[in-house]
Amino acid sequence: MKRSFKAMLSGENDQALRKGLDSIDEEFDEGVSQALASLTEKGKGYLSERKELEAERTISSINEIGKAAALRGMENAAVNAIRSLEQILRCSMKQNMESSTIRILLSFGTIGKVAAEQQLETVAKFAASVLGKSGNTAALLNRERETIAVTIGLGEIGKAVTQMKIPDVSENAAICVTCLGETGKLAAQKTLEEAAIGAELMLEEMAAAAMEENLQNAAGSIAASIEEIGKSAEEEEMENAVFQAASALQTIVSSAENRYLNDTSIAAKIALESFNELDVINDKNSIKKIEEIREMMRALWADSK
Template sequence: MLSRNHDQIIQEGLAFIDEEFEEGVSQALASLTEMGKGYLSERKELEAEQTITSIKEIGKAAALQRMENAAVNAIRSLDKILECSMKQNMENTTVKVLLSFGTIGKTAAEQQLETVARLAASMLGKSGNTAALMNREKETIAVTIGLGEIGKAAARTRFPDVSENAAICVSCLGDTGKLAAQKTLEEAAIGAEIMLEEMAAAAMEENLQSATGSIAASIEEIGKSAEEEEMENAVFQAASALQTIMSSAGNRYLNDASIAAKIALETFNELDLINNEESIKKIEEIREMMRSLWVDSK
């Protein structure tokens, strides 16, 4: 059970945000961080996860209030808890932290808080590489979800000074997805491809040709790595995503993006993209699992 002290701290932290009292928010976050680390050391996973939720809510509220320093501090607090949960090998808690990075980063991108969104994406990128190298597939999938959500929000802002965050998310998703494929974490590789495809859709809505072309290149790289490891479903998803991007970009007269996707697609031109029902079913299962994880984390 959480203490009354915890409830009081979260209430005070949110009140300090309403008052725009940075020091008070920082003190609340510091207290919650120590509390969360204590729960993790005692392996009290439920209490630790509730503390993570509280830190996430403060970070999200801070981003909505455009309190950049408070939002950054929330991400830093979550990073300290992440370090503990990974050491304790507490998968569910780690996943919750990673998705919380995504929530704060997405909100920050929507509020055009470039520094906050970039920090969240960078934390996720670093964590994705670590998780993939350690063969922690669920954690790697959580990273791809968070990066994708931040990236989609950044692509939709239409502000040039924020669009760099979309590029960071594309790069991190590409790196994580490729490493996941190399480590034969097929579901994680597919997860990265799915989020890149969704980012491409958001980018095309805003007529971002260069970003769409970069996404196509990242999907191709993941697909090629998956092909080397004979992961049919991940290769199928890469080719299918590229075909969708090529068609959608062409329909929007985004010719450079369409050509980039077409060139990337030629890597996989021998695949049957129509009748592979088994791969389609598997990919939809992964897509639904990712959607559920994200909804549950809000």
């Protein structure tokens, strides 16, 4: 599959990608670093010239190298791929090139997810931390689609982390939950309702994964983060985001009770109580809107692979 992907590309980008993937095959870190350095400079140059299509091809090449490095267990190479994308991200955000920025943010998620699945805790943690910072920046700049991309990446890393039997799972899961909570709350405060709902949806999916693995502390902290986003959304009178918060908490309560996860059930019930005074109805319009956001997020994630 790797060979067929490389055959589709041509020119200097193809040459650098080929060098990076071949160096991974040989477990040659220096060769990977050289390929990433070349691609990074090309990507920044394309963005400075506003050649977004060429820039996105370069971003995809770095993403491929990062994923291949993670699959091979090459921690330093995977971290360097994330650092390369960070450099291009700064240029992309400065140029306000949304499509490239979203592709980079989703790439952090894909590399972090693969790293988590390969038990490369440091790489997964680094990817989540970079996304957390990026989410705050995007929300503060009122860039909603970029903020949504951050929530997708964080959620996918978080779900992968909770499903792996690794010693550092609690710390890595906590980072994803904290970053999702902060990004979602800030999105709500900036009245970016779709982004706030995106964070709530990913937290709900993380809670389901955590409960599958009987990670009650993680599921409990997720409930608290959903409550915070929902309360911020309430202050801004964003009914759909409030509805999703209450709905997610009710789902967590039901799932926890079915699994006899008492600590999680109690934590979610306490969080849900803060919405009891609200007239949260089974609103068809809210349900339709939330499903549209969910499908849009799934499409974005599928396109990033």
